[in-house]
Amino acid sequence: MAKSCPECSSPVPVADSVLVSEIVECPDCNCELEVVARDPLMLAVAPEPEEDWGE
Amino acid sequence: MSGHRPLGMAASRIRREEKWLLAALERTGHPVVRIDTRASAMPGRDFPGPEAVVLNREIGSVGACYLAWSLEAAGVTVVNDAAATEVCADKWRTALALRSAGVPVPRTVLAPNVDAARAAIEEFGLPVVVKPARGSWGRRVAYLTDRHAAEAVLDHCAALPAPQARVLCVQEPIDKPGRDIRVFVIGGRAVGAMYRRSAGWRTNVSLGAQVSPCPLDEDLAKLAVRAAEATGAQIAGVDLIEGAAGERYVLEVNARAEFAGLTGACGLDVAGLIAEYLKARAAA
Numbered sequence: 001m002a003k004s005c006p007e008c009s010s011p012v013p014v015a016d017s018v019l020v021s022e023i024v025e026c027p028d029c030n031c032e033l034e035v036v037a038r039d040p041l042m043l044a045v046a047p048e049p050e051e052d053w054g055e
Numbered sequence: 056m057s058g059h060r061p062l063g064m065a066a067s068r069i070r071r072e073e074k075w076l077l078a079a080l081e082r083t084g085h086p087v088v089r090i091d092t093r094a095s096a097m098p099g100r101d102f103p104g105p106e107a108v109v110l111n112r113e114i115g116s117v118g119a120c121y122l123a124w125s126l127e128a129a130g131v132t133v134v135n136d137a138a139a140t141e142v143c144a145d146k147w148r149t150a151l152a153l154r155s156a157g158v159p160v161p162r163t164v165l166a167p168n169v170d171a172a173r174a175a176i177e178e179f180g181l182p183v184v185v186k187p188a189r190g191s192w193g194r195r196v197a198y199l200t201d202r203h204a205a206e207a208v209l210d211h212c213a214a215l216p217a218p219q220a221r222v223l224c225v226q227e228p229i230d231k232p233g234r235d236i237r238v239f240v241i242g243g244r245a246v247g248a249m250y251r252r253s254a255g256w257r258t259n260v261s262l263g264a265q266v267s268p269c270p271l272d273e274d275l276a277k278l279a280v281r282a283a284e285a286t287g288a289q290i291a292g293v294d295l296i297e298g299a300a301g302e303r304y305v306l307e308v309n310a311r312a313e314f315a316g317l318t319g320a321c322g323l324d325v326a327g328l329i330a331e332y333l334k335a336r337a338a339a
Binding site for chain 2: 019020021023034051053054055
């Protein structure tokens with residue numbers, strides 16, 4: 001599967017096994033993207049880390 | 056397969072570790088449930104029944120704590136449990152639990168406000184470490200060597216709007232050899248360890264630290280297991296540092312430990328080991 005990066009419009013190859021909420025990276029602009037839907041595939045810029053994110 | 060308790064994973068963000076974990080859970084042959092922690096209020100439509108065993112991989116510590124309590128209230132077995140999740144989310148509560156169990160920690164005090172932090176820094180002397188009681192990935196951790204820097208950091212903290220953000224741990228720095236140690240503990244067993252080295256003072260992998268295998272000697276394993284047990288965490292990334300004479304101190308116990316670095320450094324199937332642990336919990 002491939003979809004355009006919402007930031008730079010470059011094609012982002014995505015594995016068929018991708019999951020909703022999975023984080024992928026645009027190979028061109030390195031923007032972190034989130035899979036917001038699978039069928040059809042939809043990518044959005046991933047949320048910025050919140051203050052309480054971590055281990 | 057009929058008769059097997061469902062195994063679950065709760066997460067709002069699926070990164071490498073979460074994807075490996077889901078695949079490992081699928082390989083156990085148990086039904087697998089996924090809970091998206093953003094999708095609904097709690098208890099949610101996708102909450103499993105009380106027969107499930109759920110791994111809490113929620114990335115936000117506030118959401119992770121609420122999720123753990125909500126799942127437990129619904130009768131679900133959650134790993135790590137709610138009490139351990141709360142303790143591990145707070146560096147001061149962790150320090151208290153470790154001290155209570157006789158686990159060596161650097162000298163640390165809690166400053167509930169900036170004025171108390173200023174007084175503590177005066178008492179400790181410089182250099183000193185100041186860090187928020189709640190925080191991860193090295194955020195706002197400061198190694199202070201002079202008064203001007205200390206005042207600038209405290210001024211910044213005082214300006215933060217959230218009261219929690221102004222609660223600080225003031226800690227004696229340990230003269231560590233440019234690295235720290237992460238030990239992964241699962242179900243009371245240390246399964247692997249790695250060194251984290253950095254040119255800077257903070258050795259978080261998220262900040263670019265380099266990882267390499269660390270020999271897991273018996274003393275290191277026992278210390279890490281004691282630290283995890285002190286907080287109640289069944290699955291934990293225990294962070295330790297070494298002093299100048301080789302003595303070890305525990306810095307923190309992470310309840311939602313990342314393990315891509317350890318998997319890469321040691322060739323250890325951490326996701327598989329975690330899945331096997333959940334399977335064993337489901338069989339108990």
